[in-house]
Amino acid sequence: MKTTWFSKYGKWISSTKGKWITLAAWLIILAVVNVTLPQAQSQKDDLAANLSDSKPSVQAQKLAEKEFPSGDGKPALLTWYRSTGLTDDDLANIQKLSKEISDDPLPKQLNAAPFHKLPLPVLKKQVSEDGTTLVYPVLFEKKASTEDVKESLKKLKDRVGDVFGDNPFDTKIDTKDSLLVRATGPAGIEVDAVDLFSQGDLSLLLATVTLVLVFLLVIYRSPILAFVPLIAVGAAYGVISPVLGALAKAGFTTFDSQGISIMTVLLFGAGTDYCLFLIARFRTHLKEEQDKKHALKRALSGSSGAIAMSGLTVVFSLLALLLAQYGSIQRFAVPFSLSILIMMVASLSLVPALLSMLGRASFWPFVPRTRDMEEERARKKGKTPPAPKTKASFGERLGGGIVRRPWMIIMATVVILGGFAFFSTKIQYTYDTLSSFPKDMPSREGFDLISKHFNSGELAPAQVIVDSEEKSIDLKSKLEALPFVAKVSDEKKGKSDENLLAYDVEFSMNPYSNEAMDHIPDLRKTAEKALNESGISNEADHVWIGGQTAEQYDTSQTTDRDANVIIPVIIAMIALLLLAYLRSVVAMLYLMATVLLSYFSALGLGWIVLHYGFDVSAIQGLIPLYSFVFIVALGEDYNIFMISSIWKKSKRMPLAQAVTEGVSQSGAVITSAGLILAGTFAVLATLPIQVLVQFGTVTAIGVLLDTFVVRPFLVPALTVVFGKWAFWPSKRGMQAVKEQNHPSKNNAV
Template sequence: MMNGLKRIADAVSGKRGRWITLVLWIVIVGLANAFLPSSSDHKDDAAANLVSSAPSVQADALNEHNGIPAIIAWHRDAGLTDEDLGQIQALSKKLADQPLPQQTELPPLHEMPLPALKAMVSEDGTTFLQTVVFDKNASSDDLKISLEQLQADANGIFPSKPFDAALSEKGLVGRITGPAGIGVDATSLFKDADVSLLIATTLLVLVILLFIYRSPILALIPLVAVGFAYGLTGPILGWMADEGWITYDSQGLSIMTVLLFGAGTDYCLFLIARFRSVLTEESNKKQALLKALGDSGGAITMSGLTVVMSLLALLLAEYGAIHRFAVPFSLSILIIMIASLTLVPALLAILGRASFYPFVPRTPEMQAARAARKNKPLPVPKSKPAFGIRLGEAIVKRPKTIAISTLIVLGITAAFSTQIKFTYDTLSSFPKDMPSREGFTLIGEHFSEGSLAKVQVLVKTDGKNLPLDQKLGELANISSVSEPAANTKDSSIVSYNIELAMNPYSIEALDMIPVIRSAAEQSLSDAGITDAADKVWIAGATAEQYDTRHETTNDAYRIIPVIIGMIALLLLLYLRSFVAMLYLMGTVLLSYFSALGIGWLVVHYLFGAEAIQGLIPLYAFVFLVALGEDYNIFMVSSIWKKSKTMPLNRAIVEGVAQTGGVITSAGIILAGTFAVLATLPIQVLVQFGTVTAIGVLLDTFIVRSFLVPALTVWIGKGVFWPSKQRSASVKEVEL
């Protein structure tokens, strides 16, 4: 690998090679954007998350009423008037005469007498629910067009604009909720996030780089590299999606943007920092670049491959939202890694020392010559050791104390991760003023939360009459059970609609699914029907969320061991040390659980969330374990190289000093980019960004700065096992 990196470095840093490299990147990105489709044109926000074998999906296939319902909640604080109900009927007639795009079903409210309509109003007389059902294959964009047309039709009938009115107003208010309204709102949130994320992340990285390095040119180099990588990743994704090879959604593209800027800037800084250091020793900029790439290229490659392989493991997921992350994330990291090893060296070769203007690094001889030309005295070297040296020496003197104390701190914070409460409620991830969430609130306050999404039980009775409605009605947390209805698709199947006495998206509601299934199967068995387990199906949003929890839990059990195994194998191949692999993996895993614990404290007590989204632990694991090892790999690889020519303790001191500044800078930038997600009005991204940013900061300031070097000193020469001590010819000395 090192020989390959040397050849690459020599090719991209030559007088002609650097310009050829830059031109090639420009041409490739330009052609890709000119001839390949855009990624935004092929994202699929309506892609299925559950596999076809999921029980709720199988139940939905049997369900004759399996469209996507939109529930319109009409509300007036002072009570709905006859005029309001008449206008609702007028809207129903218009929708019946001129159906909306994708509209499949419409309860005939316009054909009902006014007294019958009044009987459907809430007990307090303030709220009425109207349903419109759309085709189950309609995309979120299709549904958005339909709902916008619905609102336009309503504005032509009602004297006011009820969908624009605030809930606090005294007039008539309309809110669209239900699966259709929730789906459209979810898509709009992520669509609005794309541009804002790109702008916010770019500005944040630029400001942090300017603050840390105080060089405008240097600050732009990583952004240029990330820009090229972003410009190439998008068209490739669009092409792959257009060919039908992959599927991705708006959420994946949003997080991919953050990942590109965060991880991409890190890889660029690993090389740039080493190049700046070598320029203080080497006057020839090409030789300095060759040495810098030789020193850091292996760590960049290893770090990039670690992240790419970890993200590709998401292909093992059955749950669609997780599976769809794999290709966009891994491809973006692969491309930015290649850019860091080719485009960034070419830019540095073109700009040379000017990259760091106005703080240009020079060798002592160059400084002396410059001072002589200006008739100025040479700057007096600082007598006080640099902070990195002092930190490294402190760690070497007290490794056990530092290691034990950091392990205790991380262990205590990790213990809080056991207190986390999870939710799979899509609505809880929305801002409180989103229309679908406000509509759900109206339903919960004036009807019952369970009426928003009823559970449907389908059973094959073999022609027997069963008292299943009575059996189900006796269960706790059930508000009502409908009379059995025949299924037109299969006359041997009857269905029951169950209204839960709770939020149908809550964990408590999800736990009712196996209870309902068990009761239904028992009723069939009691009636002498064989194979009862194969003759009961449960459909509805609650059943879908139950299957979501089941699939994502299984995905976590399947993916996490694979990621751990792959990273461990890559570490073994790179470091050739079983001991180092064990404690490097152990520290990152401990840091991950600590991030979950602290993240829960922040999200729960500071942000006021009662639970975090169930997908957060797996999302955070993939990023924190893979990206956390980046910093360990970069620092340990420096220690390993230095240990060839000096005592191990001294190698640790200098390794910490050499890599400390760049890892700190990289960690701040990476944490900052993930923290940008916390500014969005989407709770799942807020929680993910918060936990991941905390984890990156822990890896940067605790694990890398203290724990890993302290453990390395404490273990001593055993860290190389089973390889031989690399500096065996050098006697270890006390510092």
Template sequence: MHGTGPSYGKWVAGKRSKWVTLLVWVLIALALNLLWPAVGDKEENHAANLKETVPSVMAEAIADQEFPSNGGIPALIVWHKENGLNEGDLAQLQELTASLESDPLPYQSFVVPFHKLPPQALTAQLSEDQSTLVMPVLFDEDQETDQLKEGTGELELRTEQLLGSNPFQAPIQSGDGISARITGPVGISIDATGLFADADVSLMIATVLLVLILLLLIYRSPILSLIPLVAVGFAYMVTSPILGFMADQGVITVDSQSIAIMTVLLFGAGTDYCLFLISRFRQLLWHEPDKRKALFQAITSSSGAIAMSGFTVVLSLFALLLAQYGAYQRFAVPFSLSILIMFIASLTLVPALLAIFGRGSFYPFIPRTPEMQAEHAQKKGKPVKAPHKEKESWIGRVVTTKPWTVVLVALVLLGGLATFSSHIKFTYDLLSSFPEDVPSREGFAIMGEQFSEGELAPVRLMVNSNGQTLDLGERLQSLEYVDRVSEPQNGAENNNIIGYDIELAMNPYSMEAMQHIPDLREVAEASLREAGVSNPGEAVWISGQTATQYDTEIAGEHDAKLIIPVVIGLITLLLLVYLRSVVATVYLIATVILSYFSALGLGWIIIHYGLGAEAIQGAIPLYSFVFLVALGEDYNIFMISSIWQKRKQMPLKQAIKEGVGETSSVITSAGLILAGTFAVLATLPIQVLVQFGIITAIGVMLDTFIVRPFLVPAITTLLGKWAFWPSKSHMATEEKQPLQVENNA
């Protein structure tokens, strides 16, 4: 629980070493950025999320092998005209497919040859009101989004040359004009990447401005406001090329979503670590005339808590490496490495900058000792101000005089909010996280209205019949949740493998559709079993987006059951080592977990009842848990550290009162900044980030304004000396201290 001593401060913030520290950071940042690529240059937004042994992935491999004619990534071009597509329109579309077949688009593998269909057959492809036609164009598999975008861009260009206008930019509801939208896997992929690409720049600008404005409002010092931003900037400049190098070497995979959240995390958590040190430095400057001594004392008293907080977050985020689901796993290294470098910067670069600027860091409200204030006022010819006094914390007084009331009110409030977390509905539908005016979502909406929604992403069911006659097609068609079943196809390499394309009578991306995957498997196995096929469970494969999402849900549930206990265990171990108190560790962990469920509950109230969302993305609870439990524990650690240190010189209640008062302003400002940076995510057009930002920001605010200032110190007051159990040193102090106070009296 002790700091690292004045010698450490001299190493990083001494008379000469402060310049060495700054120079080292500058040289490292320059060297790494010159030698290695930035992380943003090595994004890979189509990395596999599911392992090769997952059923839907194995089924996809079987489908590619046995039904290669359908191989490729489909782009579904939805052509729509309110008053109906006429013969002239269809002739132009036939001309377009002829052009695409004779002169394929970049990376195009196949196009449905509408130009070879007789007019009557083509008309049969239209929707019932003759207003809509879906044209599938397939692109080579394993292509990056940039290549897919190049191909669809060429498609738009050719279409505009053929029709004389660009239907991809035309409004959908115009009566006379023809409109086109690209949906399906290609359209969704392009739109998702575009949304995240736009988010990167706007997110960075918004986060920097927000942190700067909050720091200026809270501390009213331009220099002080820039010091954390400079530290975060250097941390990012060091983190980015290291991650870029690791991605370039194939050690890790990074995507735009992880980079976006990493940026927020750096600014939010990084600024917090800086403020922990800065606030302690300012407190000491009111009493210590030597700025160097004040800085060394600040480093000594706060470095332990900062390091502990940093390690807590780093290890919690690193636990994501245990995940089966790729998106979770890809977050682990970028997040944990960025926090590791950030708290190193807060313990080296920030002290060096504070040593360079000294008291001027707080200009124009410079903290001075009473003697220095008198001397300064004399020079300026102004009256001497009253000496600075720390204001008594009313919160500290309340939690020590009415602890039972505080605990009961806090538990009722947090517990009440937590009950709403059991009402949350989840979705794994990527399309639902897009704004409604995104082309792929618009195209999907038209298809759902004019055709079957299931046509957007059919389920491919394959069985090995072993040469037996099956009634599987009839069984599938009789299911109430199935809209259409294709004619059976025989495998290219194994003639006994039979494939069916199944269009569901619902949104294939919905949770309802996902839950029918086990039903389809059961129906197929029953058909095989009755036909006399042995081991039917090993002779059924189901692929397609619905099956992939079902396996995603299974993987997510597995990861949550594994990672959540691991994170709790790691934080528990760190707290035990740091505090040497079993009791304190238990209630610190318990209060943060309670605030997590409260954040989920309040987040659901806002997202569902306030914003009208039917469900939240399935990945959010695990993401939010890892962030909130780790970051929420930061504030507890910082406050408890202050109480534990003061406990050595004064009675426990006084230590709690002063500890709460001493840390309240810095934790409040740090919490506002951290919550604000996560709230910036809510301004983005991507629902998964909006929902994650809202829930995480709420959790930080609950920790900042309820758990840390009220609940934790009130519980500590109620427990008294047992809060330190089994640490004997604190219990001994408890017994000796009242005698000392009595004698003084």
């Protein structure tokens, strides 16, 4: 029998010297990196830009900051509301607050609307037509950090309490005939967004650890073994966090709270899976080998290649995110791929070292023993040795059923998955930041009040800037004539270039909606047409559209581009890795096809659950690409583990028997791994952040479909149908033919 590298490695790490050297190396590395390098949490940047300087909305913003600096800041819109109508006392107190923060500005405050200088009758004209709502803008410095703005809003809340007595910030939104106020607008939204993610970090970590621990205890019923994967994941995270922090500090990568949250889930889910595949092999071989060292060597030899292949598949898939132009997507690449790489190393080094130390005691109280060991143990206790089990296991019966009826299995699974995939065509997408907030978040409540009692377009007007080249342009009237425009401001001239003219355009609809976003090209066409009619050539180079709605439009265009680039690259990379590992074009093609089918099925079923079960009208536009990376890469993991088992067995038995035993051998561990991975992603659905709820739901569904439909039914059934051609063009295909033509030789083996 040929000695493989993994066999040699398994022999070394299971030795007394090898296991202690491995453990010592991990402890030294952990100590060094944590003492010398900064932690990832200290280097995260929740305000990192998502759009590059080349995007039209960013160019418009920079031009506006230079030429029209009066609006250069972060506005917090204090939305005052009383259901029965604002009273004169309410307005008088608001004027008192206005004077106070004008005389003694808040930290990082640029200016605030001078309501205290307005006579009461004039101020009343700023109130909504129904008399219930007033918006008071406070502008903060553009470069003020989120923490600065948060601290300022906290001080503002204290001042409001001093002025009004009962603080309107604390009044519930559904309280009748009571004054309330909410901070919305860009400043309020920014603070709420960061708060959401920071609140979720600890709860997410605790929930994930608890879930994984419970699953491991239920699966293995061993308190000792349950902590082995958790120790490995903890050690891996102990290395990942400072390494990421050092990379960020050196400027090699950027990440945010959202990335760290998902990385934690990925690390526990995928990391535990890799540990389980080795542990399951170890337990199997402990029932065949009395020597724990030999059992561990066989376990590493049999599973290390598949673990390494699966890990590299995910690492390369995640690195493909570096090709993204959208910052939030690109920032996932380094943290996620690095975490999987280090976790893969931990599962192939630290975990076997721990198992070597613990041996059979790892599985206490249900210790795996060989038949001879069981008989000897029974004799010592004066008991009758247990009879060997002759009844076929569930996995063997399942594998046998697939071998007997592959076409029925294929048709049934394709119909089910195809039906779910159909609903993926019905999905509605949104790029509205506020829609990802819980309905009771202050900034969302404030925005809803503005939407109901004013024109919601006031919250985030678009800015149209044109270069008139000293020519007369009738642009305001043309913009006002557009059916989706509620109001257009008078033109403003540039600070250093008076040929630059700017117009604030308020939409007649929610400026964060897809409907408003779709009108950005219409604004551009209208401006270009006006320039063209004035005799200006190359009019496209003389128009800039800025504002939140324009940013969302650029986001949709950029993420669509990213999906069109990254998805084919990931498919190609995984296909090449599968081809190199399996050396079969046919197997590579049908394995890729099954994972893609499960991906679209997960999108469709996820939409059914979110839309019809949780009344979600639209999911975040980033979800399809996020989910694709994880469902395809992690789903291919399970295919690799199962198909590698079938491939190895096909060397010494007919393919039908190899499929039966491969399904039986890999079924339990893959099912356990799939449940843990799906569970960890499902934990995201418990957070109050809709983008993570939607991502966690779709990805968990995709993992479950891979675990319970694609891997145990569709893949082995396709392997049976393709038969010898499943190996084409490798030489193993010829070997399979010979084995099927000469069954007596197989029986002899």
